[in-house]
Amino acid sequence: MRKIWVKLALVLMIVSASGILVSMLLSIKEMDYHFSFYLQDLSKKHREEIISLVREEYQKENGWGNGVFSKLAALAKVLDLEITLYDKNHQILRMVGNHREGNAQPYSNANTIPITLGNESIGYIYILHNADNSAMSLEEHFQIAHTKAMQWTMLVLLLIASITSIIIARRIVQPIVHMSKAAVSVANGNYSVRVPIPQDQNELSELVYTFNQLITSLQKQEELRKRLTSDIAHELRTPLNTLLAQIEGMIDGVWEASPEHLESTRSEVLRLTRLVSDLDQVVQTEAGAFRISKEELDVSDVAKEIVESMKSSFQRKNILLIPRLERLALVVGDKQRLAQVFSNLLTNSLKHTEPNGEVVVSVEKDRETVLITIQDNGIGIPEEDLPHVFERFYRGDRSRNRERGGSGLGLTIAKGIVEAHQGEINIESELGKGTIVTIRLPSLRK
Incomplete structure (x- = not known):
């Protein structure tokens, strides 16, 4: 039979784990969602900076020269990008960065960005963020580290929630366990047992207090029952012994069956009758069967x-x-x-x-x-x-x-x-x- 504190602890664990799991999943999903926007903004910022730099160098040299190409090479190396520069006729001027064989990108309206000076187009540029470049790896590493941190946090919280659930469940159920043991003791006739009242003032402490009061009441009733049995036996024994002695005395001829002796016997009988009548009234009163005429x-x-x-x-x-x-x-x-x-x-x-x-x-x-x-x-x-x-x-x-x-x-x-x-x-x-x-x-x- 599974104990009630185990069931309660399991319920608390399930509720806590569900809350923690949902919170963590939502947090990770929200982080991924906003991180993707961050990467997009970062890429856009890099493109704008590169185009601005190319435009400035073009103006300085009054055309495409080594200054532009060297600056692009430096940026590609720092940011680990693949950059292809086209002239206004869509011919490749320079490819810089970690270009592998076969990576040269032909001009495409969909993938290239126009470079303008005033209202005049001076060329086009293609920028690629490598999937395994170092800049992107730092960002990806951050995202992975964040996800792992959230997972470890979830495990720690689950452990704390489990321990706390067990402690709370045992603390809640402990008075009930004590009452169960006390009830067994009372059933076995031990009325001296009492259940410690919890310090927290709540329904459980009231229940324990009432339970202790019940035991006290049962103890008093048991003492009263024993005394009642003893008293009834004593009250009946005295007149019965007197009657027995008087009747035996008359039978044996020790006592004469005189009016005085018979009256004494009658008095004892009346005493017994009154006692039985009184007991009957008490029983009716306690049983709720006492009737009065109004x-x-x-x-x-x-x-x-x-x-x-x-x-x-x-x-x-x-x-x-x-x-x-x-x-x-x-x-x-x-x-x-x-x-x-x-x-x-x-x-x-x-x-x-x-x-x-x-x-x-x-x-x-x-x-x-x-x-x-x-x-x-x-x-x-x-x-x-x-x-x-x-x-x-x-x-x-x-x-x-x-x-x-x-x-x-x-x-x-x-x-x-x-x-x-x-x-x-x-x-x-x-x-x-x-x-x-x-x-x-x-x-x-x-």
Whole structure:
């Protein structure tokens, strides 16, 4: 299987090579095109200079003489040209330069250039640039050298582009490779692995960050699952062992099947029933299957009923329960579910508030929300436990809280009910000073 960085590197190489190759070909072609014009201009300049020189010498000597011929010979030697000079009657006067045998050029209108003095024709000249002469070789050598330089430049650029493509491809793919290895580790149960976040702030760094957050979430869920399994086993084991001991005692005749013993057995059964019911509600909430009936109701009426029903429990513990309920705090919701929220929260306050303490239940309203506050001056919650209070079976000091009773599901259920009403619930607490639970529900506008 070809690795993704190899494919990416190949794509980058192909794109880079295509760009470099096209650029080089266009550059060479453009150079050849303009160089041909340069050669034409150079030839034209040589012809004009030679004709001008011939005309000047002709004037000096008042005819064709050795001065003209010697100057032509010198030019032909310097420029390595073949020059044939004709008189006005088209007869050859002189041939100079590297004329090989058979190279004498007869007069031709197509190949010769007329030489005039004023309006009078004084002769004709034929100029040939040899294909292998030194002047042309220098120009050709320049063109060849330029082409080779461009080719070497192209090879160097291709090498640089290939190395750069490999580096870029590996750098881009490296976080993905790390995530792949991390995913395998997580699948094998190792939730401690994390992927290094790239320094560049881009989509890959965001992906890696999100991936790490996912692993953290899975780690927490796994820890919660293990704790949930342990807690359920513990919560079920205690009443089941109690029931087993009581029933075996009655069977063995150690315990009398008296109303008191039967009531104790019944209490354990009720405890199991409540625990199973609470677990069912939690499962429904987390599965999104939690259903509420919707009706118009006054939250203050719901709070008042729960306060009245629990007043005696607070009085027995010598705790002052203070209701501050604003009338017509209307919402659309489920009366029984909201009553369960009040019951769960007040039960927590009752358990964790010492005698001679107080608990205040308040309901307020505004245009947008109904604000519910339950405040006590109880033992409070440690700061490190606050982020976890809504988790299943989470009870902070677990041994102390088991002594106080409860399944550790009350706040989880309360949160699920509030969120099912499109509301939000928050807890503020300070150890040794008390706890404030705040609930906001969308109010019904009249």
